[in-house]
Amino acid sequence: MKIKVLGSSGSEAPGHNSPAFLLDDFLLLDAGTIAGCLDRDAQCRITHILLTHAHLDHVKGIPSLLDNIVASKQNCQLAVISGKEVLADLKRNIFNDRIWPNFAELPSIERPVMRYQAISSRNPLLAGGYTIRAVPVSHNVPAYGYIVADGDGNALVYTGDSGPTERIWKALARFRARVLITEVSFPNHLRSLADASGHMTPGLFAKEIKKLSAIPDRILITHVKPYYRDAIQAEMARLDGVSVEFLRDGMEILVTPGDGCESHESAGYH
Numbered sequence: 001m002k003i004k005v006l007g008s009s010g011s012e013a014p015g016h017n018s019p020a021f022l023l024d025d026f027l028l029l030d031a032g033t034i035a036g037c038l039d040r041d042a043q044c045r046i047t048h049i050l051l052t053h054a055h056l057d058h059v060k061g062i063p064s065l066l067d068n069i070v071a072s073k074q075n076c077q078l079a080v081i082s083g084k085e086v087l088a089d090l091k092r093n094i095f096n097d098r099i100w101p102n103f104a105e106l107p108s109i110e111r112p113v114m115r116y117q118a119i120s121s122r123n124p125l126l127a128g129g130y131t132i133r134a135v136p137v138s139h140n141v142p143a144y145g146y147i148v149a150d151g152d153g154n155a156l157v158y159t160g161d162s163g164p165t166e167r168i169w170k171a172l173a174r175f176r177a178r179v180l181i182t183e184v185s186f187p188n189h190l191r192s193l194a195d196a197s198g199h200m201t202p203g204l205f206a207k208e209i210k211k212l213s214a215i216p217d218r219i220l221i222t223h224v225k226p227y228y229r230d231a232i233q234a235e236m237a238r239l240d241g242v243s244v245e246f247l248r249d250g251m252e253i254l255v256t257p258g259d260g261c262e263s264h265e266s267a268g269y270h
Helices: 040-044 062-072 084-093 167-172 188-197 202-209 226-237
Strands: 002-007 020-023 027-029 048-050 078-082 114-118 125-127 130-136 144-149 154-158 176-183 218-222 251-255 261-265
Touching: 027 144, 040 062, 062 078, 078 084, 084 114, 130 167, 144 167, 154 167, 176 251, 188 202, 202 226
Parallel strands: 027 048, 048 078, 078 114, 154 176, 176 218
Antiparallel strands: 002 020, 002 251, 020 027, 125 130, 130 144, 144 154, 251 261
């Protein structure tokens, strides 16, 4: 399992891209950043996108990706996967032939470049040797986290944007969580803003981790607002009993059989 961090920030700034995590070159977890850091061939290798929710910073990379796939004439097709409420928002608000062309019917209705695929917590999806489970999380719009597991029960868990939640931690008890990617968007003094917007602070994160039946091998923090990064890192460093890493754009995480899990900085996107 190879995870390439295309973007991991809670808002855009120089050197800070919107969330997108590329798994084994074919599966994207969220789609805030794509075409600006992958070449044409790499873009066309993407066959599935799992969207946590329909907020702009998590979906805005899809329109340019679709443009580029059509222009490449490589006969690729992209499955955009999420809960039915999230897909309905995309259809109504983005791919509506007003904000952006309806690529679910282009270049032809018979062979569109994009197809929508609904997923629910009751019906896991199989893709590329992985079993993918969607679990509702607690955001201010309909939102899902994902458990992506291999045949041995080793799992990557991605919460997406979420405040304090329950169901994904209970679902995770069935797996060995090799990697947990979860958010901390605001420092503790902005707890009221985090509550109102469905996000985490370091204090809330500390309470969430206690809900897990087993601590994941690695906990990777995403969606940090760049302006608050130093404050959040300092507050997270003071937490007892849990070790975390802050994701950076361009980082690559390799999860190998057994206990192997390593990361390095990419020399550049490609």
